Amino acid sequence: MNDSTGSRSGLTRRMPGWAIVAAFAFAGLSSAFMFTLVVPLQAELPELLGAPREDTSWVVTITLLVAAIATPISGRLGDMYGKRRVIFALLIALMLGSLVAAMSQSIVGVIVGRGLQGLTTGVIPLGIAIMRDVLRPARLGTAVAFMSATMGVGGAIGMPVAAFIAERFDWHMLFWLSLSLGVIGFIAVWLVVPTDTLLSHGRLDVPGVIGLAAGLTGLLLFVSRGADWGWSSPAAIGSVAGGVVALGLWGWYQLRTTDPLVDLRVASRPAVLLTNLAAIGMGFALFGSNVSFPQLLELPASTGHGFGLTMMEAALVIMPSGLIMMFLSPLSGRLERLFGPRPLLTIGTAAIVVAYVFVLIFSTEVWHIVVVNCIIGVGIAFSFAAMPMIIMQAVPANETGVSNGLNALFRSVGTSSASAVMGGVLAAMSVQVDGHAVPTAAAFAVCFWIAIAAAIIAMVLAFFIPRSTPEGRASLPPSGR
Numbered sequence: 001m002n003d004s005t006g007s008r009s010g011l012t013r014r015m016p017g018w019a020i021v022a023a024f025a026f027a028g029l030s031s032a033f034m035f036t037l038v039v040p041l042q043a044e045l046p047e048l049l050g051a052p053r054e055d056t057s058w059v060v061t062i063t064l065l066v067a068a069i070a071t072p073i074s075g076r077l078g079d080m081y082g083k084r085r086v087i088f089a090l091l092i093a094l095m096l097g098s099l100v101a102a103m104s105q106s107i108v109g110v111i112v113g114r115g116l117q118g119l120t121t122g123v124i125p126l127g128i129a130i131m132r133d134v135l136r137p138a139r140l141g142t143a144v145a146f147m148s149a150t151m152g153v154g155g156a157i158g159m160p161v162a163a164f165i166a167e168r169f170d171w172h173m174l175f176w177l178s179l180s181l182g183v184i185g186f187i188a189v190w191l192v193v194p195t196d197t198l199l200s201h202g203r204l205d206v207p208g209v210i211g212l213a214a215g216l217t218g219l220l221l222f223v224s225r226g227a228d229w230g231w232s233s234p235a236a237i238g239s240v241a242g243g244v245v246a247l248g249l250w251g252w253y254q255l256r257t258t259d260p261l262v263d264l265r266v267a268s269r270p271a272v273l274l275t276n277l278a279a280i281g282m283g284f285a286l287f288g289s290n291v292s293f294p295q296l297l298e299l300p301a302s303t304g305h306g307f308g309l310t311m312m313e314a315a316l317v318i319m320p321s322g323l324i325m326m327f328l329s330p331l332s333g334r335l336e337r338l339f340g341p342r343p344l345l346t347i348g349t350a351a352i353v354v355a356y357v358f359v360l361i362f363s364t365e366v367w368h369i370v371v372v373n374c375i376i377g378v379g380i381a382f383s384f385a386a387m388p389m390i391i392m393q394a395v396p397a398n399e400t401g402v403s404n405g406l407n408a409l410f411r412s413v414g415t416s417s418a419s420a421v422m423g424g425v426l427a428a429m430s431v432q433v434d435g436h437a438v439p440t441a442a443a444f445a446v447c448f449w450i451a452i453a454a455a456i457i458a459m460v461l462a463f464f465i466p467r468s469t470p471e472g473r474a475s476l477p478p479s480g481r
Contacts (some may be wrong), residue, residue, distance in 0.1 A: 017135050019192040021143045024127035025150055027185035030178070030225065031120040032062055033161075034094070035415070036290065037174055038114070040163040040311050047439075049107040050169055057228070058111050064419065065220050068412035069213045074122030074468035075129070075405025080204065083126045083437025084193055085286030088186065094120040102175035117178065119466050121412070122186075124151055125404030128388045134194060142333025145385030149325040149332075151411070152286055156322025159290075160315035165310060204458045208261030210251030218243020218410075223417050227424035241379065263399060269408060271394040274465045275387050276410040281458030282383045283414020284421075285352045285370050288451045290375055291422040293318055293369055296444055302435060305441040307366055317369055324377025324385075332385035341386035341393070342465050348383030349459035353376055356452045360445060385460075390465060414454075 038059055041048065045056035078086040104110050125148060131143045144237025165173050222240035229235045254260040266272065297314035299306020309317070336344050355375035362368040388404055395403040429443030 006375075017143070018193075021131070022189035023185075023192045024123075024131065024147055026188055027087065027155075028127060028147055028150030029154040030181035030185050030210060031090075031094065031123045031157035031171045031269045032151045033181065034114075034117045034120060034178065036155040036159045037066075037162055037178060039159060039290070039294075040166040040315070041171055044166075044171075049110060057105055057225075059107070059226065060419075061112050062111050063118035064116045064412065065217065066115045068220055068409055068416065069216050070263060071122045071125065071408045071412065072212065073209055074119070074452070075125055075134055075403070075408075077204065078122075078126045078129065078405075083130050084189070084195055086114060087123055087126050087130075087189055087193075090120045090123050090126075091182050091186040091189070095179055095186070095409065097181035098175045098182060102172050102179060103225075111179075113175065120182075122405060123410065124148070124458055125388075125398075128404050130193065132392055138337070141336040141385070141389060142330050142464070145332035145336065145381070146326075146329035148388055149329045149381055150409075151211035151384060152325045153322040156287075156319050156377075159310060159327060159401070160319050163312045163315040170215055180297075181288070193337045203259055205254075205257065205259060205261040208250065208254055208429040211246055211253060212261060214429070215243050215247030216467045218246060220413070220416050222329040223413075223420045225269050225339065225420075227420060229425065248257065266395050266399060266403065268441060269394050270464075271390055271466050272403065274461045275345070275390045276407055277350065278383075278458040278461040278465075279387055279407055279410040280414040280417070281349070281461075282352070282380065282387075284418040284454040285356070285376065285412035285414075285421065285451055286380050286420050286456075287415035287418040288317065288454075289321070289373065290427065291419055292444060292447045295374070295426060296363070298432070298440060299368060303438055305363075305444070306438075307369075309366070310445050315346035317366060321373040321377035324374050324455040325381040328381040330376060332381055334464060335382075336385060336389055338465065341389035342462065342467060344382045344389065345386035345462040345465070346376050347460060348379045348381070348386060349455055350381030350417060351382065352455035353452055355379060356448045356455065360448050360452075363444070418451075421450060425450070444473070 030166070038045070042056075042060065043057055049059075050057055065351070074086050074090060093116045097113040097119070099113070100116065101110045103114025104113060128144050128147050131140060131147065135143055161177075162174060182341055202358045216437065218239045218241075222236055222243065222245075225239075226236045251264060254264050267276070294311075297307045297309045297317055298311065303306040332344065352375075355372050358366065358375065359372045362371075387407055391407050392405050425446050426439040426443050427437070429446065430437040430439045431480060432438070
């Protein structure tokens with residue numbers, strides 16, 4: 001069914017708009033929590049699972065990899081078969097994956113469960129797409145800002161929660177917690193979110209799904225595992241070369257087939273393309289702080305640049321960024337309505353630059369790191385609120401699911417890159433202290449300079465995004481019927 005008045009009549013809200021936003025926000029927070037769920041356990045996973053460290057790293061890597069591949073695919077499925085239905089399927093995958101991991105004693109079961117948990121990341125762009133369909137334009141900006149912020153809030157708040165459970169309970173409790181979150185999210189969406197009828201005709205582009213999965217797998221394996229394999233090793237070179245070739249063939253096929261998985265002509269529009277490229281920098285900045293700051297905070301004070309905090313204390317220092325994102329969501333929505341999403345994205349990227357410059361100059365006290373995380377929270381809140389609005393003003397209503405999914409994919413590429421690059425730098429620039437490899441102060445400085453470069457590139461890209469046109473604004477639904 002196309003985007004018509006008749007089809008919109010099926011979008012009946014059984015519950016108030018705030019209830020719909022709250023249900024999606026909870027589901028989004030739960031899905032974002034999956035990225036930091038096992039972060040406090042990373043150092044202990046080899047002992048807990050009886051496997052070498054190069055194998056246990058897949059417990060983190062598999063979630064990022066599956067999330068990046070599945071998000072645009074779930075967006076397309078939502079556009080075709082119903083976003084609410086696909087959200088249910090993703091939340092079921094979260095519950096199933098949590099159950100598998102919670103009942104597993106071996107690394108295989110945990111990796112399978114973590115892979116299923118990665119599927120649920122598509123809840124956030126699909127939720128934003130449904131909001132476009134059912135909310136009035138006056139409320140849409142604030143709602144989208146709040147939903148977008150859950151990607152950062154869930155990870156930041158989830159880290160101390162995960163640290164608390166990891167320190168006091170059996171590690172399986174983390175997965176029983178994620179199972180509970182999935183059940184609550186499923187019930188909330190089922191109770192308050194209306195059935196969507198704004199569907200697009202067509203079929204599922206199976207070759208497109210296979211090609212995108214193959215290409216992204218090759219590139220993301222190179223990014224996430226290249227440091228362990230050796231960047232010039234046959235495995236790394238073969239991975240990146242295979243990924244590039246697969247994506248090239250995939251793009252050629254997408255431009256020539258009917259009902260493609262991703263309409264590259266829409267995705268290549270300047271507003272969409274530049275926003276997606278900027279999303280890489282924003283994802284890098286967000287996850288870069290999650291990689292570097294905990295290590296800096298937990299290093300022994302005897303190193304001269306560490307703070308000697310416990311895992312729980314370090315998580316609490318990082319948590320303010322998530323709280324800032326949550327509290328700034330209403331303001332982000334108002335600013336977007338007043339000035340448009342493009343200036344908001346520019347301000348957000350500039351704030352990230354300021355944050356990392358600050359930590360380069362001031363990083364001798366714990367409160368310095370708290371201030372930096374607060375500034376990062378401001379930048380991510382504004383940026384993540386702006387990007388979906390820019391996308392939705394530039395694409396047809398029946399392609400919002402896959403388009404926002406593609407934007408989430410680019411953010412995932414940024415987070416995966418940050419994990420690999422920051423981790424590689426800190427591992428390479430280290431010294432032996434009491435028999436343990438400890439990153440040097442120069443290693444952290446290099447990480448911060450890399451983050452500054454990524455944020456500056458994102459800021460320049462944001463500056464060149466075309467201003468929204470009346471035609472683009474008209475693509476938003478006139479009311480929330």
